[in-house]
Amino acid sequence: MAPLPGWKVGLVSARTADSARDIPEATVARLPVYLRALTTLVDNGTATCSSEELAAAAGVNSAKLRKDLSYLGSYGTRGVGYDVDYLRYQIAREIGVTQDWPVVIVGIGNLGHALANFSGFRSRGFRVVALLDADPDRRGERVAGIDVRDFADLEPIVREHGVAIGVIATPASAAQDVADQMVEAGIRSILNFAPIVISVPDGVDVRKVDLSIELQILAYHEQRKQSEATA
Amino acid sequence: MAPLPGWKVGLVSARTADSARDIPEATVARLPVYLRALTTLVDNGTATCSSEELAAAAGVNSAKLRKDLSYLGSYGTRGVGYDVDYLRYQIAREIGVTQDWPVVIVGIGNLGHALANFSGFRSRGFRVVALLDADPDRRGERVAGIDVRDFADLEPIVREHGVAIGVIATPASAAQDVADQMVEAGIRSILNFAPIVISVPDGVDVRKVDLSIELQILAYHEQRKQSEATA
C-alpha cells in the first residue's frame, strides 16, 4: 500500500489534501466499492482498465464512475484508461485506508464474534485493538486472538492506542450508554449495529447498520411483486 | 400484530393495496425505522404521539416523517397526533411484515452463525427455514436449533417452504454461484453480505450489506476531521 517507485508522485504532491475538499457524500460512499473492484483487478494481474470495465466491476454507470473519480483529480489518461495500481492507491489515500486505524468493538455476542473474526477489516487498515463487554462472564474469553476486557477499560485503551473509531455490537438497551462513554473517552466515529437510534454531540459521526431493516426493504418489494403477479 | 377491534377498519379497507403504489424508495427505506420506533413506544405504554416525537425517536426531521407517512394515507389526527398502535399496524402491513417470510441462509461461517442467531429476524416475521453450506464438514452441525444442510438441497427447500428471500453469507468467491442457484431455485430477493457485486436477471432484487465499506466511510470523515484539526 506504500507508493511505488515510478508512480506519478509529482501529481500526488501537486494535489495536496486541502484540494480534496467537498467530495459529495454519495461519491464517498462509492469510493470503497471502487477500491475493492480495483483490488480484484490487481489480483487478476490487470494493469490498465477503462472506466467502462471498472464501472461494470463496481456495478455502476460508467459516467457516474468518471464523475466520481473527477472529484479526486485527473488520474486517468484519455484514450487509454486508468492505471489500476495507481488509481487504487489514490482512492485508498483519499479514503484514508493507507494509514492504520485502531478500532474497539464493544459487545461480544454473536455479532461481536463475527466482527472480531472478520478479515475484511484487517485487510483494509482497520486493526481491532480491544474487545470489550460489560458481562463479567465473558472476561478472559479469547476471541480472534484478543482477550475480552472490561468495558470500564475503554478510556485508557482509547488513550493508549489513539482509537478514533468504535463499533457498537451490543443489545439496543445498552447502545446509548456505550455511545456516551465512547464519546466521553474521545471516540469521534461510531459504527452502530444495535437496532436503535443513538444520539451524539455535534462533531461525532455515527453510521448505522441494521440487518433486519435490509430484509424488511426486500420484503416490501417482494410483497409488491407477489401482489402484482396475482393481479 | 393482528388488527385490533376499535381500529379504523373502514379506512383500511378504503385504502386497498393497489392505492399504495409508487412509494418513493427513500421512504420505503425509512419505514422500518419508524416501525421500530413505534414498537418501542408501544412497549413503553405510549398510546399517542406527535410527528415531532416520533421523528425524534426515529432520528429524522418531523416534516420528512409526515411526508413519508402521507404516502401511506392519512392515519393521523390533526391537533392530536398518531395512534401509536394503529400506525404501527399500518406500516407493518405496508412493508409486509404482518405476514410470515421464510428465509434461507447460505454460508454458515462466523457471519452466518450470527445471522442465524439474530433475534431481530424472527420478531419481524422472518423465519429461517434452512441453513446451507457447501462444506461437508459443517453438515449435521446445529446452529440456532437448525441443522446445517447441503447447499445442493436448496431447490427442494425453496419449493417446499415457498422461500422468496435468500441471504448470502459466503466468501466472495462463492457468492455469484450461490446467487445464480438461488435465482434458479426461484428466489427473487437476495440480501448479500459477501464483499462482491453480484449480477442477477431483471426482476430479482439484491441488497448489499458491506461491513468494511461502512468503516471506510467513517475513516474518510475521521481523516478529514483530523487534518482539519491540525490545520
Place this chain on the structure above:
DNA sequence: AGGACTTTGTGAACGGGAGAACAAACTGAG
C-alpha cells in the same frame, strides 16, 4: 357556540445527484 391553540397533510421552492452527450486529449498507424 366560539375562539385560541395544536398538529397534520401538502403545495412549492430548493438542492444534490444521475445520466446523456460532447469537447479535449492521448495513442498509434501510415
Place this chain on the structure above:
DNA sequence: CTCAGTTTGTTCTCCCGTTCACAAAGTCCT
C-alpha cells in the same frame, strides 16, 4: 506529421428527495 480511433473529464439537463411554510382540521376551555 497527420488523421482516425479511443477514452477521459466536464457541462448541461432532468429528476428525486428534502425542507419550508401554511392552510385545513381537529381539540379544549370558557
